[in-house]
Amino acid sequence: MKYISTRGGMAPQSFSDILLEGLAPDGGLAVPETIPQVAAETLEKWRGLGYAELATEILSLFIDDIPQEDLRRLTAAAYSAEAFPGPKMVPLKPLKGGMSLVGLSEGPTLAFKDMAMQFLGQVFEYVLERRGTTLNILGATSGDTGSAAEYAMRGKRGVTVFMLSPQGRMSAFQRAQMYSLQDDNIHNIALDGVFDDCQDIVKSLAGDLDFKSTYRLGAVNSINWARIAAQVVYYFWGWLRATDQIGAQEVSFCVPSGNFGNILAGHIAREMGLPIRRLVLATNENNVLEEFFRTGVYRPRSAAQTHATSSPSMDISKASNFERFVFDLLGRDPQRLAQVWKGLDTDGQFDLSDLKSEFEGRYGFVSGTSSHADRLETIRKVKEESGVLIDPHTADGVKVAAAYVEPGIPMLVLETALPAKFAETIVEAVGEEPPVPAHLGDLASLPQRVVNLDCEVELVREYIRQHAPA
Ligand SMILES: *Cc1c(COP(=O)(O)O)cnc(C)c1O
Numbered sequence: 001m002k003y004i005s006t007r008g009g010m011a012p013q014s015f016s017d018i019l020l021e022g023l024a025p026d027g028g029l030a031v032p033e034t035i036p037q038v039a040a041e042t043l044e045k046w047r048g049l050g051y052a053e054l055a056t057e058i059l060s061l062f063i064d065d066i067p068q069e070d071l072r073r074l075t076a077a078a079y080s081a082e083a084f085p086g087p088k089m090v091p092l093k094p095l096k097g098g099m100s101l102v103g104l105s106e107g108p109t110l111a112f113k114d115m116a117m118q119f120l121g122q123v124f125e126y127v128l129e130r131r132g133t134t135l136n137i138l139g140a141t142s143g144d145t146g147s148a149a150e151y152a153m154r155g156k157r158g159v160t161v162f163m164l165s166p167q168g169r170m171s172a173f174q175r176a177q178m179y180s181l182q183d184d185n186i187h188n189i190a191l192d193g194v195f196d197d198c199q200d201i202v203k204s205l206a207g208d209l210d211f212k213s214t215y216r217l218g219a220v221n222s223i224n225w226a227r228i229a230a231q232v233v234y235y236f237w238g239w240l241r242a243t244d245q246i247g248a249q250e251v252s253f254c255v256p257s258g259n260f261g262n263i264l265a266g267h268i269a270r271e272m273g274l275p276i277r278r279l280v281l282a283t284n285e286n287n288v289l290e291e292f293f294r295t296g297v298y299r300p301r302s303a304a305q306t307h308a309t310s311s312p313s314m315d316i317s318k319a320s321n322f323e324r325f326v327f328d329l330l331g332r333d334p335q336r337l338a339q340v341w342k343g344l345d346t347d348g349q350f351d352l353s354d355l356k357s358e359f360e361g362r363y364g365f366v367s368g369t370s371s372h373a374d375r376l377e378t379i380r381k382v383k384e385e386s387g388v389l390i391d392p393h394t395a396d397g398v399k400v401a402a403a404y405v406e407p408g409i410p411m412l413v414l415e416t417a418l419p420a421k422f423a424e425t426i427v428e429a430v431g432e433e434p435p436v437p438a439h440l441g442d443l444a445s446l447p448q449r450v451v452n453l454d455c456e457v458e459l460v461r462e463y464i465r466q467h468a469p470a
Contacts, residue, residue: 001064003030003225006327007341008334014065016127019226020135022219028337029323030225035271036061038236040248043274047240051089052079054240055119055233061272062229066126074122078230083107083118085439090115090234092241092412095386098405099398101415102238102253105391109177110418110437111313112262113148115234116227121152121159123226128158135218136468138205140164140198143174144313144417149220154183162187162464164198167452172444173421179448187467193455196303201457211461215468222261223320231265232272234414239274242410251410254280254401256311256393257289260319262414267325270364277409278360281367282400284311284375289319293367296353298322298344310372310425311392313417329355329363368400375399379419379429389434391417392425 002012009026018030038061046054055075060068079089086106093101107114128135137159139146146163153159165178167190179188191198206217220227235253242251253276255263263281270276283290285307292298300318309315323341329352330336343350359365370378378395382388390398397413405411419426419434426434436443453459 001036001062002033004033004334005029006031006323006334007338015063015226016065016130019123019127019224020218022221022223026338027341028334029223029321029327031324031327032062035268038273040273043236043240043248046236047244051233051237052076054237055079055230058233058236059119059229062232066123070126074126075119078118078122083114090237090241092238093388093415095382095388095398095413097385097402098407098409099401099411099413100242101388101390101394102234102412103415104234105415105418107148108151109144109147110421110440111144111148112414112416113144114151116230117148117152117220119230120220120224120226121154121156124153124159124220125156134158134160134216134469136215136464137161137220138164138202138217138464139219139221140195140202141178142166142195142312143170145220145222147174147178150178150181150186150188153220154181154186156185160185160187160467160469162189162460162467164189164191164201164460166190166195166198167192169194171421171423173423176443176446176448179450180443180446182447182449187463188450189460189463190450190452191455191460192452197455201455201460204457205461205464215464221320222259228261228265228268228321228324231262232269235266235269235276236274238412238414239269239276242412246410248275249409250275250277251412252276252278252280252401252404252406254282254397254404254411254413256282256314256397256414256416258283258286258314258316258319260289260321260325262416264321264324267328267363267365271328276364277406278364278366278404280397280401280404280411281365282397283367283369284309284314284396285369285371286315286317287369288316289322290367290369292322293359293365296356296359297349297351298326299349300344310375310422310428311370311396313393314396325363326352329358366404368403370396370399375425376429379426383430389419389426389430390415391419392422393417 005024007028104112
């Protein structure tokens with residue numbers, strides 16, 4: 001299995017080669033040369049597997065330069081009872097109205113990003129060790145991604161994390177989560193600024209090619225292919241568990257979406273032959289993607305046009321993984337793709353409305369949006385009808401999914417976070433604080449480890465110089 005760039009300008013590379021890179025050298029994204037196919041009999045054979053074993057089977061279709069027994073060790077460590085302490089790994093939770101939640105948020109940071117990050121931590125350590133090199137991960141976070149990355153990379157040999165966060169702009173829960181980590185290889189740097197200032201400093205340091213190569217700077221952002229591949233696993237898992245009793249048949253998935261990473265994995269699973277009827281894409285008020293699937297026009301927004309909402313992890317102006325889906329939509333033709341993205345650069349948008357009939361007809365995609373009022377109403381309603389408290393992002397999913405439920409077709413809504421992370425909106429919806437999982441009960445009282453710096457690129461550069469391992 002080799003990987004190529006969506007824009008056609010990269011010689012085919014192996015999984016381990018693209019693992020540590022961001023964009024392809026031509027500015028495109030790495031995609032598998034061909035999508036592996038899974039036959040119906042194979043699916044049935046997989047019914048008896050545990051989550052980590054299923055992950056080994058599926059990931060080995062995308063990774064042929066790591067021996068399968070090593071991969072087995074990595075997935076066992078990633079999807080261990082220590083990282084996912086609940087009674088079940090990725091439980092399905094039935095709701096009223098033909099829907100079930102897929103419980104992806106039982107990991108250390110209570111959001112679905114742990115599902116891919118925990119594997120990423122293992123495979124980074126493995127590949128770095130095998131190549132005899134090290135990596136300094138530099139990132140900026142407004143909460144979710146940074147904490148998932150830190151929990152995945154803590155204590156990993158060969159990896160050091162420098163995570164910039166905006167001082168005083170994260171919730172008390174998010175701060176406690178990140179800053180209570182005491183591992184030597186995790187550096188929390190709180191800057192006196194907003195998230196965009198943190199992001200600018202990351203761009204500036206990563207753009208300084210001398211500094212970048214001297215200090216072996218890397219990233220773990222949402223375009224990383226290993227994250228997408230690890231996410232494909234839970235679509236198979238969700239399908240298997242939803243059909244254990246009723247036998248092989250189609251199911252639909254609904255995915256609360258931002259950067260198009262999560263639902264892209266669903267698209268890949270469907271292309272691999274998993275019987276998925278519809279992929280329902282849910283957005284919040286930031287409806288860049290809903291607009292595309294409704295009209296065929298992709299129109300990224302400016303920072304000023306991006307709303308700060310009560311499902312903040314979906315507040316995106318453009319969707320960084322979307323190019324991989326458009327590549328398939330254009331018949332995997334890198335020339336056409338490069339043309340379309342050139343148009344995006346010059347016109348600020350592109351129009352693929354001539355392919356609109358394929359969005360649903362060929363690829364199963366439909367979409368919808370949800371507002372703050374919808375979110376509150378849905379959280380209330382699900383609690384009342386089903387006795388389950390859901391988080392604001394999952395609520396966007398449930399709201400949009402409801403319009404696409406069909407008789408006899410299970411609708412699986414991905415639970416992208418637990419309500420404990422977003423107490424303010426939960427209190428607004430139902431008038432009470434969400435429960436905090438037992439293993440995190442004492443989080444708020446743990447000592448915190450964070451350095452505060454003025455928001456200046458030179459101060460961050462100096463900090464990395466002094467703290468990056470030789
Ligand atoms: C990251 C995130 C999303 C959006 O996922 P994408 O892969 O960016 O589409 C949705 N909900 C939560 C809670 C998240 O953390």
